[in-house]
Amino acid sequence: MATATNTPRHEQAGSHTHGNVGLAGLMVGAIGVVFGDIGTSPLYTIREAFSPHYGLVADHDTVLGVLSMVFWSLMLVVTLKYVTIIMRADNEGEGGIMALMALAQRSLASGSRSAYLVGILGIFGASLFFGDGVITPAISVLSAVEGLEVVAPQLHDWIIPVTLLVLVSLFATQRYGTAKVGRVFGPITVTWFVVLAVLGVVNILHEPEVLNAINPWWAMRFFYEHSLGGVFILGAVVLAVTGGEAIYTDMGHFGAKPIRYAWYFFVLPALMLNYLGQGALVLEDPTAIRNPFYIGVPEWGRWPMIALATAATVIASQAVITGGFSVARQAMQLGYIPRMEIKHTSSDTIGQIYIPGINWMMMVIVILLVLTFRTSSNLATAYGISVSMTMLIDTLLLAIVARALWPRWRLWVLPLCVVFLVADVAFVIANGAKILQGGWFPVILGIVLFTLLRTWRRGRKLLRDEIQKEGIQLGTFLPGLMLAPPVRVPGTAVFLTADPNVVPHALMHNLKHNKVLHERNVFLTVETLDVPYAHRRLKMEAIGDEFHRVIVRFGFMETPDVPLALMRSCDQGGIYFDPMDTTYFASRETIVAMAKRGMPIWRDRLFAVMHRNAASATGFFRIPGNRLVELGAQVEI
Template sequence: MSSSSSSSVRNQPHGHGSIGLFGLAVGAIGVVFGDIGTSPLYTIREAFAPHYGLVADHDTVLGVLSMIFWSLMLVVTTKYVTIILRADNDGEGGIMALMALAQRSLPKGGRSAYLVGIFGIFGASLFFGDGVITPAISVLSAVEGLEVIAPQLHDWIVPVSLLVLVSLFATQRYGTAVVGRVFGPVTAIWFLTIAVLGVVNILHEPEVLRAVNPWWAAQFFANHTWGGIFILGAVILAVTGGEAIYTDMGHFGAKPIRYAWYFFVLPSLMLSYLGQGALVLEDPAAIRNPFYLGVPDWGRIPMLVLATAATVIASQAVITGGFSVARQAMQLGYIPRMKILHTSRETIGQIYIPAINWSMMVVVIALVLGFRSSSALATAYGVSVSMTMLIDTVLLAIVARALWPRWRRWVLPMCALFLVVDVAFVTANVAKVLQGGWFPVVLGITLFTLLRTWRRGRQVLREEMQKEGIRLDTFLPGLMLAPPTRVPGTAIFLTADKGVVPHALMHNLKHNKVLHERNVFLTVETLSVPYSHKRLKIEEIGDGFHRVLIRFGFMETPDVPLALMGSGDIEGAICFDPMDTTYFTSRETVIAAARRGMPVWRERLFALMHRNAAPASGFFRIPGNRLVELGTQVEI
């Protein structure tokens, strides 16, 4: 899940400022490919782990390398880079953007759209489940080079890994603008280095180049029968991070990502894998750590430093990607509002969400302390991501069938092929569940439950408030028959339902017994597209009352005062003087009641989440000195 905002430069929703194709490609190398780029640290080694029972002989090594090569070609190159990057949702990518695109192609409110939403949210939850493993396994695998350099340093691997990870999470609040500038060059050096090392090792055993022939993969399955499919549980480690290519499309664009992959990243990765295979063919004992043992003795310490830097960059991309996906989920109404801090004056996409940061840190530290080695973590890695890739294929088929009339003749047959590959990966990874793979699955199911409970709870809460509410079109005429005292200024009442009298207005009339000169019923709507091109809609009701609708895309930061300040060119515009405007909001206290909209345990869970959610005023960036908040109790 390596989505990162740190290198995005977006002066316009679909532009990248003055950065050229080469600059964007370099940025993509540093951010998009950080996760998949560190996979050579452990993939070959894990394929020959004792629990798979493989012997590092000639045919088996070539068979494993052939499977890795064709997995990269089919899953990453063909599926994600060539095809899925075409499925841009107003320039943005990722499983939630793909879900919104698929839902748009189906009848609104229908069962199909509902099931697509379930698939998308479940995929995003699984994406998080495997995503938190990336920092732990990447940093551990890099620091394990200490053991190759000096075996007596084995006991230092976990403490050093924890120090690196804690430092990484602790510095998130300062932003990644400065660090982001070096992501691309450092990762480019990493890819060049592993490619050169691969070439050096291949020259010793050029026989390994025959692995690009798919016959070796077929021969492997023929020799190992159905039991051979479980080795795909290790092969998938080579493609984890491939889904991030689509997630990061909005930050760099499809063309820079394609160029970086086709001409730089893919060749570097394959040279590294083939080089490690050549080393194992030459010396089967090197399988204990073919990555570091393929480095000359004099270069192992510099390689340890470079590998640690590369894994920190990969981890950074996962963390900032967590912030980005969490903001999308907030905007789409799947998780409670949280405090969002902006860490850059120039780039709006650079954000820091303390709750997400510290939650991820706790989980990552627990993984390092619980598994204590990258080999142990590898048994937990890949279960969720294989399911996410399967869901991506299903959603892609829906989008291609409905929205791509010219391409679907060849895309749909390819989706059938991808489906077979994805099912094989899922089947292989199911065997990992009892060995540690249960962790990302349980975490993913937990997150899915939270997301669905919040979404459903908000719907039930809205329905209850509508039942208790008074219709605006009948209330206002009656109010104006005997109007209360009018006071100067503008009152803005935030409401989720345009047709119902806001609770805040009722409480203001009840307790203060006054009505402002101008009264605005403001509704904020989040669209299923990344960016809104028609921000404001203003409707005059009469007698000093107005309806205002503000639309934000799910990738935008909702800033209500700023949006209102730009209303001057809108038909029916109102002059919003910041010093003469007061915002009124209601904060509901949710009480769980039996036999209502959800099971009691989910209602209590929703009430807990609602109680700890950040207030709408802070999320919409409403200044606290212009805010009046009124409370109300609602049973659900």
């Protein structure tokens, strides 16, 4: 049985993955990439807790109650659940809900109903997470630029144009890659957290009483005084922990240890000092609740703070965008979304990619969000519902992994999962109250994405089943073919096929129309594993008369390069593939939607549209166009 390790593979092989970068360097890098989302939450969290939507009065007990809930939410959800426990559930060093889903499925019987339900949960959670993820750039940049209104109220009308300019510039520069910009992400974000901490300490010194909020008694008192209605304030408190799942998702870039150390000893203290500082400011001057973050900055420092906050939110948005590229590639590899064009933006780092389709889709959604909601307060009402549901799904998947794979730890992890489940359900209920005020957007977007993912997955299975049903078994076809062999021509023919035991359509069409057979023929199947990186790349089998069956394996974090993998086969004692003497044959199916077959007709038609617009498998596998022959086939589903 597969096991989840304590130490991620990337962390174990740190010298290989990160060169000579030490722990401190990895911590700085992690601060720049991993904590951008959660690090910009102080811009709006406390302000939103006292928005008219919740009807709270900024008096002494209420302020301490809200701050206590923020502190213990950060401790319970982010520190204990994600940073301390879930980051142990690494899939060969990689994290995120899709990696956790693969790990949970591996602990269950293949093809069982439980494994199917886990797959549904994981994909639904990933869809919901994306639904809230596109809100991050909009709310973060908008809340930073809204500082203009605090400094100069007459600049109010410039907030939307400046926000759109920043966001469009950010998405437009993605095609150049993030390597150069990434080098300054760490120092800027470190500066951001240092400034957060300093501002917090300065404001706390005016009202040290606010430090009592660390006592959980104030949170319990808040719930006692507000009874059941007090639960709904968690719809604002959740803003402080959005980004917790992103910490787990980015684990593969730096390893668990640098992320844990950066959170425990730097990011968490800086965030809490700033939250407490904002609370102290509100205790001293309740009118500051209209924007406690910027009002807490000395007047001489507000313009520089707007610039720094904008830079920090751009970095947070960059992390969301690059995370979207990474998750999209995983989903492509695992067969949940159609293949898209992937461009590599670095010759040194294979993980730095750019997916134009994802980039422009996210930009359009983010711009529409800004133009529709117009203020960060309005966006805050839409924020939280999807990510809280994702956190709930993470807890369920964690319980499955802990029960099956952690025999030594499950005695204490499973009871904690019950605690996490109660907290997650409370967050979901609280955010559910915001559905009509804007929370509908990420939920609907998540449902649409889930429908697309499941339709593509189901449609591909139906397509494979139809091809297999009409196909001829290789074991019976080849002996018959060689009884009266066609003319053999020099060179190697590689036929791409999803089923290594069935005669590829491309071979049948080639024999029918060209009436020739190459000197050497290879039936190639590409497999994507449920682990990030494939340890055994190639499997070769000679089946007689210069026919070979080859399986090439890739992990879900890898970019498939079939010609390169085949060229390396010679080093392992396999076939030598001369790039100039190898021709690739692939079939391009045209989907015909049929009623009362497979899926409902609307899903069949949706799959047909998705299939027609998907990038070709050959391009996705990096097969040169001048060495490719594509042959069409029509398939009814």
